[in-house]
Amino acid sequence: MAIDLWSMFWLCVPLLVIGVLIYLAAAVKIIRPVEKALVERFGKFSRTAEPGLLLVIPGIENVVHVPTTEMRVDVAEQTVITSDNLNAVVDAIVYYRINDVVKAVYNIDNFRTAIPSLAQTTLRAVMGKMTLAEANGNRQQINASLEEELDKETQQWGVDIIRVELQRIDPPHDVQQAMNNVVKAENEKRAAVDLATAAETNADGIRRAAVKAAEGDAKSIELKALANAHAVEMAAQANAKAVELRAQADAKAIQLVNEAAQKYFKGDAQTLKKLQVAEKSLSENTKYVIPEGTDISTIITEAAGITPIPKKKSD
Secondary structure, three states: OHHHHHHHHHHHHHHHHHHHHHHHHHHEEEEOOOEEEEEEEOOEEEEEEOOEEEEOOOOOEEEEEEEOOOEEEEEEEEEEEOOOOOEEEEEEEEEEEEOOHHHHHHOOOOHHHHHHHHHHHHHHHHHOOOOHHHHHHOHHHHHHHHHHHHHHHHHHHOEEEEEEEEEEEEOOHHHHHHHHHHHHHHHHHHHHHHHHHHHHHHHHHHHHHHHHHHHHHHHHHHHHHHHHHHHHHHHHHHHHHHHHHHHHHHHHHHHHHHHHHHHHOOOOHHHHHHHHHHHHHHHOOOOOOOOOOOOHHHHHHHHHOOOOOOOOOOO
């Protein structure tokens, strides 16, 4: 009987060792770098665990893994009614991160499904305050409003909303066609205005060029007139200078003649005057009537008032 007990004991030892190893293996948990863990003991929160090796009591403690990386969730498309009573199909994407794992697990039943549901209702509320045209032209404003509202509502869940992207806003087909026609008309109007502006600019450029050319011609004529006037002025100054110099020369000559007369013809002023008259008459080719048989030298000496030198008679 004792042998049977010992045999059974040694048979149970390997089983005990295997059971201990399995227990120890179940007590070791690995927390990845992209997550944190919550440790619950008997169903109650016990502690949080950072990435790395975690030892727990199997069967007594339970580990809940919570991701801490940035996550993306799609907001399912839905039909919203704008303030101008038009229907539009919209959808969006929400990016978020868990910053408090305790709140994310215990303050909300399932944050993964709660966030897109909250985003849908918030999107309907934001776009319901806008017209369809305003919604199409203010996507950034809608994104900012959604992000602000979602971030405020999810703070109690330990969730941080990083950004919200509105993907599409699809109006009804007939409304889309009307909007396209409006845009086309606006583009055509803008093109016509641009064409008119270009034509006006071109005409203005031509006018300015003509004005500049006329101003250039007028300036050229003015410069030519100034140059001619300057040339005439310089010529007049030269002529005046020449007249002045000629008058000075004549005055000098008269002065020399007077000085010579005073020196050589003193008391014979009448004779000097006759000589001057005779000189002037000869220089001006004055004609004299010479009687037949009269000597020309006699006529000249008589005109000058000089006593002729008698000629010697030839033998």
